[in-house]
Amino acid sequence: MRVALFLTCVNDTLYPDTGRAVVRLLTRLGVDVDFPSTQGCCGQAHYNTGYRHLAEPLARRFSEVFREYEAVVTPSGSCAAMVRELYPRLGERARAEGRGGGLAAALAPVARKTYELTEFLVDVLGVTDVGAYYPHRVTYHPTCHGLRALGLGDRPLRLLRAVRGLELVDLPGAEECCGFGGTFALKNPDVSAAMGVDKVRSAESTGAAVLCAGDNSCLLHIGGTMARLGSGLRPVHIAEILADTAEERVA
Template sequence: MRVALFLTCVNDTLYPDTGRAVVKLLTRLGVEVDFPMAQTCCGQAHYNTGYRHETEPLARHFSDVFGEYEAIVTPSGSCGAMVRELYPRMGERARAEGRGGGLAAALAPVVPKTYELTEFLVDVLGVRSGGHNPAPGHTHPPPARGRGGGGRGARPPRLLHAVQGLELVELPGAEECCGFGGTFALKNSDVSAAMGTDKVGNAESTGAEVLCAADNSCLMHIGGTMTRLGSGMRPVHIAEILASTEEEPAA
């Protein structure tokens, strides 16, 4: 199976190890992974800030770059949700404004075959075993979109539970947002910081050494809060945990 890795701006710029982990993990599972060099931002930041029309060229470009692949895999639930949920909405809004159905038709090929990583692992590849990783205790907070965007909420903990030697503990208040929310953290910085502090406090109460999530945008916010508070916990993307196992995950 040939898939394209949609790494996203945040990972490409700040967390390249997550991209390497995704490639390592998928390759071990027999997937041929391409990285289209022409990929750019999906437009989520623009769209969420109210610049819908300015987002449309980015969405068209996304479709042009990724349209030929069997599947598009991203280690970001929020960017995956942008394509799966908000691209169709943009197309319909353009049609309602009398600009025809050109945008909707252009985006239609990529919408159903864009997958967040854990969704692809569980639903497409049928991964059930997480391999063996004699790591310290971890706690997993489903990101804000974990139970909504992409509908992937149960998949990350399911994959982590399947990793032998990894102790997974529940995170109090797991359904509460960490406070990042893209531009929300910029527009409402005091509220965002308070939410991040609450999230870190809940994570530290578990006694775990590692905080795992499936989106580095959330982990960036949480990790920054941990640094400011002097926390000893480490934020780690789930791809890096699964890729570091001694035995490959199995379908």
């Protein structure tokens, strides 16, 4: 299977270690991962702020870059949801506006083969025990796009429960938004900050050392809140937990 990593803008700019973790993890599982250097933004930021037509060329570019791969894996529920849920809408709206079906035809194939990391592991590779070792008490925050748009369900939890040394504890109010929401945090900063505090206080109540999630954009918001509150918690992407092994810790 030809598999490509779609890193995303946030990870490429701020969290490259998450991308490296995905490559280590998938390579360990026998997957040959390619990283097309011509990849760029999926257009989510443009679409979500109302610039739908400006998102179209980015979506078309995405389809061109990843066209030849059998699967596209991304460590981001929000970007995976953009491709899977909103690319088809972009194509159909272009068709409805009388601009032909070219965009819809270009986007449909890539939308069907784009996966968030945990669903690729569980649904495509058929694994939950990835050979990871992470000796920490961890709580998991299901991000909004992963929870509601992609319907990831318990896939991330099943993966975390199989990690040796990891103690997984339930997060109170887990399904409540952390308050990031892209431009929501910019347009409603007071509400966003309050929601972030609620999320951090809930995580602290578990006694966990680590709060993990599948979106670094949410972890950026939560981590900033942790820093302002002086919390002892650490925000960690689930890919970095799943990529960790006892052998690497000894080395």
